[in-house]
Amino acid sequence: MAIEIERKFLVDGDFRPEATSRRLIKQGYLCAQPGKTIRVRRQDDRAFLTIKGPSDERGLSRKEYEWPIAVEEAEELFALCESGLIDKERFIVPFHGFQWEVDWFHGENEGLVIAEIELPDEETPFDRPAWLGREVSGDHRYYNAYLTHHPFREWGNPDIK
Numbered sequence: 001m002a003i004e005i006e007r008k009f010l011v012d013g014d015f016r017p018e019a020t021s022r023r024l025i026k027q028g029y030l031c032a033q034p035g036k037t038i039r040v041r042r043q044d045d046r047a048f049l050t051i052k053g054p055s056d057e058r059g060l061s062r063k064e065y066e067w068p069i070a071v072e073e074a075e076e077l078f079a080l081c082e083s084g085l086i087d088k089e090r091f092i093v094p095f096h097g098f099q100w101e102v103d104w105f106h107g108e109n110e111g112l113v114i115a116e117i118e119l120p121d122e123e124t125p126f127d128r129p130a131w132l133g134r135e136v137s138g139d140h141r142y143y144n145a146y147l148t149h150h151p152f153r154e155w156g157n158p159d160i161k
Contacts, residue, residue, distance in 0.1 A: 004052070004064040005122055008142055011113040013131030015102050019091040025103075028081030032145035039145070040069075040077040043090075047074030059138020060122050084108065084148030096127040108151030114142060 027041040035054035041047065047070065053063035069077075078085065087107040093100040098117055105112040115132060136142045141150070 002064050002066075003061055005061045005119045005124075007060060007117050007119065007135065007137045008139075009115045009135050009137075010133035011102060011115050011131055012133030015091065015093050015100075015115070015129065015131045018093045018095065018129070019102070020094060021092045023090045023092075025088050025090050026078070026085060027144065028078050028085045029145050029148055030077065030081055032082055032148060034140075037145045040074050040081060042071060042074045042078075045071060047071045049074075049077075055138065058122070059140075082148060084151065086144050086148060093129070095129045098126055100129065105147075105152065108153050109147050110153060112142075112147075112152040 023043050025041060025043050027039055029037055029039055031038040037050075037052045039048075039050040039052070041050065046068065048066050049069050050064065050066040052065075055062045085107075086105070086109065088109070089104045089106070091102040091104065093102055093115075098119075100115050100117050102113065102115045105114075114136070115129075117126060119126065140146050141155075
């Protein structure tokens, strides 16, 4: 069984000087229901189909299964996705033995920047980079599937600090 253990944080500073790479990501959801999602993602010249199960009570762990698919298939599947595709840049930022993925959202989610760290265990300690803001792990508003139906631009006066 594949388990994803991930913590999410808002970004409250400039991480870009520390980034070692950047990827362009487009993703959509064939199914985006509470507790289960089926996602299509194009990441530069690669594509994937991903199934995720419900998060645990803390919002840190969930089952995840992912398969590579042809880029052409991903582009065809985007037409079958629910409305609200996600458009973002992902920056890879190594920090004290871990790899942070920082997503800079565009389009309807412009203004939102989220950092994620995948951990081997929920209790694994890690150092926080200076640019890291408030933790939002388990807050469903910051899940990409939620953002497809409730874009960040529509939040009005979001409490993101």
